[in-house]
Amino acid sequence: MFFLKNFRICSHIMEGGGGNKRRNFQRGGELEKQMVNVMKFSINGIDHIIDGDEFDPRMSLAQYIREVAGLTGTKISCNEGGCGACTVSVRKNRDAPARSVNSCLTPVLLCDGWIITTIEGLGNKDTGYHPYQTKLASEGGSQCGYCSPGMVMQLHSWLQEHSATSELEIDNILDGNICRCTGYRPILDAFKSFASDKCLPDIEELKICKKDGKQCSSNGRCSSPLQTSFNGPKSNFQWLIPASLSDLLDILSSLPMGTKYRIISGNTGTGVYKNDGPYNVYINIAKVSELHELSSNSQVIIGGGVTITDAMGFLGMTGDPVFEGVAHHLKKIASYGIRNQGSLAGNLMMKHAHPEFPSDVFLCLETVGAKVEIAHADGSKTETSLTEFLNLSMEYGVIVSVKFPILEKTSMKKDLNSLWFQSKAMTQSSQWKFKSYKIMPRSSNAHAVVNAGFLVKVDVADNFKILERPRIVFGGINKNFVHAEATETFLINRNMNDHAMFLEAMAVLAEELIPEDDPILHSALYRKQLSLCLLYKFYIFVLGSAASSEVQTGCEELERGLSSGQQDWVTDESQWPVSKPVEKYEAKVQCSGEAEYVNDIPTVRGELHAAYVLTTRGNCSIASVDTNAALELPGVLSYVDANDIPGLNDWTGGSTPETIFCTSRSEYAGQAVGLMVALSRDIAVEAAKLVVIYYSNENVVTTDIAKSMTNPENVLQISDPVGYGDVDFALASSDVVLSGRFTMGSQYHYYLETQVCIVKPTEDGFDIQVPTQFITKLAVVVSKALKVPVNSVNVEVKRIGGGYGGKIYLPNGIAAAASVAAKKLNQPIRLWLPLEDNMRMLGKRNPYVFDYKIGFDKDRKITAVESSIFCDSGWNFNRIDAMSAVNNGQNCYHIPALKYTPFGVKTHTPANTPTRAPGSTNGHAMMEYIMEHAAAELKIDPLELKQNNLMNVGSPVLPPPALLETVNPISSMINQLKTSSDYTNRISEAQIFNQSNKWKKRGLSLVPIRYPHFINGGGIKFHCLISVFANDGTISVAHSGIEMGQGLNTKVQQVVAKELGVEMNLIKIKPAISNINPNGFVTGGSWGSELSCEAAIKACSILNTNLAPIRESLGTSATWEDIISEANMKNIDLCARYMICPENDGLGNYDIWGAVVTEVEVDILTGEMFVVRADIIEDAGLSVSPQVDVGQLEGAFIMGLGLWTSEQLKYHPTTGELLTKNTWEYKPPAAKDIPQDFRVNMIQSLNKTRNSFSGKATGEPPMLLSISVLFALRDAINQSRREAGLEGWWPLDGPATIEKIHQSTGISPDMFTF
Ligand SMILES: Cc1cc2nc3c(=O)[nH]c(=O)nc-3n(C[C@H](O)[C@H](O)[C@H](O)COP(=O)(O)OP(=O)(O)OC[C@H]3O[C@@H](n4cnc5c(N)ncnc54)[C@H](O)[C@@H]3O)c2cc1C
Ligand code: FES
């Protein structure tokens, strides 16, 4: 029995008190606990005093904020530090700066003493909004709004600490906040307006505290303490809080042998290595002051518990270029929120536990030769190099500090001969040169593909002679590789300007670097070549001006400056509010966190939580499912599987049933087998992981479309060839015929609100809250699964936290599963998918292969095009969007003869599903790719070839026998764009740039689109019900369109206001509900807004007809309220409803035209790139809501940017499991990936639509334009290939990842000149 008298213990919480030495602890003993059950922190000025007894250390601050404090403005999306949705602002004590923290990774038990501000602390509709919220809203920075609270809190945190900040600094603060909707530009614009080099916000608006003169973190309210009361699960753990290092060591020495313990510093490591643990002892080291010290007296020493942010700040102030270099590198770690919370020691320990982790902290510190001081539980201390530390047992050890070396001051060599010839002061002769590199798949918050650090002491005057053993460290090679030892040895005393010697050094490095092959990593060959390139980069860096001018920039990182944007649109004031750039209807409540999403709906009595049990391999049989261990977990209530489905086990109604729960076969890894139902979500998720599935008949798994196509059994021709003319004859008589293959990959939707559903059994049937784009279908699927009539299934959708097509069909399966569980248990069920389940289980964008042929005559006019269009539909043929690819596969070109044959291809992956601009993106990309290919073969500028082949009135268009009825505006749009984008000059400038920079290349591309917009047929119909309240004339609108960020509600509000002649603020838009507007069609395909507006206009027209006699009788001076009151008195129906059906209402299909110029810059030595500028021009007609539509254009283009560059899906070669299943591995664009200069011009061409307001769809067409990024990259890479002596066409498939770019550049070591 051991006593920890001076420790406060909260049943599970124990706090150190005196720091007195107690060496009487022995490992294996038992800790006696004394109950002191409180910890205290404040949220938005309200004190929370919580009983530690009630909280599991795994409960995150985000969970606490949402579930206990009831503040649902803070969102949880990835739950692993990768998206920033959970960002809150934290001061760890009254004197500490306010900083952003990812609350999903922060245990609530860590928050003792913290002052926390959530989005609710800034402003709301009752007390007034904060300027950050209003600005983000007014700039169009919130579409679906799921990211918005996190964005605002990131800005708020930054400005709390940095009251004077530049636009450029603000441009960088969103390195960890993902937005899939907006394309970031409006968010950055909104936020940059608060820079001190811009203008300062009104000080009144910032709610400055009268007491302390600082900005108020609680919305101007000072509040009194609140004792929270809650009942959480008690669990078997200890949470220990030592007050000193000696206390900490005492605790460690007292732990019984084999105790699974975790030192809690920032706890961010759990975002990367989620499966470490479970633990039964947690040691919070926040109060161990020895671990948080900073010193630079005789030596720079940084405590192990110091955050990366503080370490960066400290090193940056040392004035030592080497240490400043380290600080520069540390800034590339993760994101602000993680760096603010994560510590040096925590990072090093992750490397210790997982040697393959490409730790940037380890890399930098080992490169400069830092040492770690380790204290052991027995009281001893070790000081060791980082390499040795990796091999040291760290059981019961603590990293106390990191000690930086005292780099012997370099001195000027007094060389009389040299001095004789110098009139000026000489530069230092022997110098330390440090440089580190981190190559990432996107601009920020990504782990290194390869990272490298170099430190040499060189005598510049003596031909850059390396004076001591250099230090060369690589990460990302294999788990054992640290130092390039042979290369280090080789380089001692070598002259760095000796090129022959450099090539030898490269050879030595090439021999000793053996990257590990791993399907999730970039290829071993790329990583090896990349490492060699980094050595070359370092050489150029050291040689500086001694290297030739054209190679010098090779050592630099890509220099992306301050971002900017420009937006132009057409408006017609006579139509206002239609065509007025109004703020999005819900923008403010989204930016303040007041907007309620499904998962924000408070739990109801008896509500249970469910989690999926998913298969872990595909193409096999399921022998058995063992749920015993899972069912024994406390809090688990039931396992629900196919046996519990009363009706149909199918959630699609496609030609192949897609099971709600599979039974005997696993078609793909990630298929749903059942649900574990438990008292909490955490327990359900944990239980689901305990289920063991036994497989048999394990067949070969194929996840790659091209591979799968080689087996004809996997291929299905889905229709006769589509086309016109005699293609065979036309090709045979062409002057030039060329053929090729183009492939493009998949894409995860990346809605921040993962799939979720709440099903509540009621007296009436089932009430379902679910973010679906397709209410009608979902209700039918659930009714069939439960074997109940459709009118028993009440579906309601208020808003969706991002859909992009991923919530058209997929929620059906989720809702059906949750409904089966709700029916079985007769209790409300909440099924909310963790990100990894969401990614593993659900279908994504269909990948494609195109085998094409094109013919030209001697005038370079197209004679014919033929293509076999293969669409990977996943494990079945249900959702093949190849017909859409066909219809878009002609783009804007005159093609006299055409034949496209659409096929579906099966792979062992989840059935793919519509993803923004499904099929159309692919078909358009194919045609543009063919034109690029043809231009290369014909040795002609691609733009010239395109302009030479534009379609015109009477040209055949798909589907046959249609002909183009309108003038093709592309030619004039291209001319306008060329002028506005300064295209010709920029091509010349890029050429000059490319000539003077061997290792940085720029490329441009101009791509046009014709997007045939089909709204007529196929069952498309939308409804709108408008109710006017007699008492005050206010109006409610309930339509069947789904608001998912695209601004549908805003547009409806605008048209209703115009049609009824009322102010917009009289109108409220209500949720979409199945029993109010049944039988509506899917909101998708860019038609939802347009047709909801049309339905609203018609409903208004009915109302106006009803009101006409009243208006006439009251005269023109009558107000709206007078008219309504009078109409009610006269018993006139103040409610009108209309169903719009384009087929019946005479609405026709139309074309949307546009073009883009994109310019990129590529780092040829690494494959990294950035978009220098993009100029989009699109015919949006008379946009109903220009700010909303600009947002659609920008967002779609940036989603496309991800498709063509950083977003890549990888599967396990044997099991078919998705490897890129989380934010650590899957990388959509971040804020600094968008074009540095991003311009959008929405024009109104003469090609009018047949709808009531002449507005055109905007949600999907710009996605197609994004292929210009791929071609701009090609152009840039071509410059390098030419220098490498490579001419002619070469294939570049999508996505052009950094690896693919690098591997296409054609570079070889003989080009590595000085
Ligand atoms: C989204 C995301 C992106 C990231 N990107 C990068 C990246 O690009 N590059 C990179 O290098 N890192 C990256 N990281 C890792 C990040 O730097 C670490 O998570 C962080 O530094 C860990 O510090 P912590 O204080 O939170 O450690 P914790 O999570 O608290 O602890 C981690 C481990 O260290 C142990 N530990 C903590 N302190 C001590 C101590 N003083 N002595 C002994 N053991 C201790 C703990 O027991 C635990 O095992 C990323 C992390 C996330 C979540
Ligand atoms: S939810 Fe916390 S970072 Fe994504």
Ligand code: FES
């Ligand atoms: S508005 Fe940013 S994710 Fe939707």
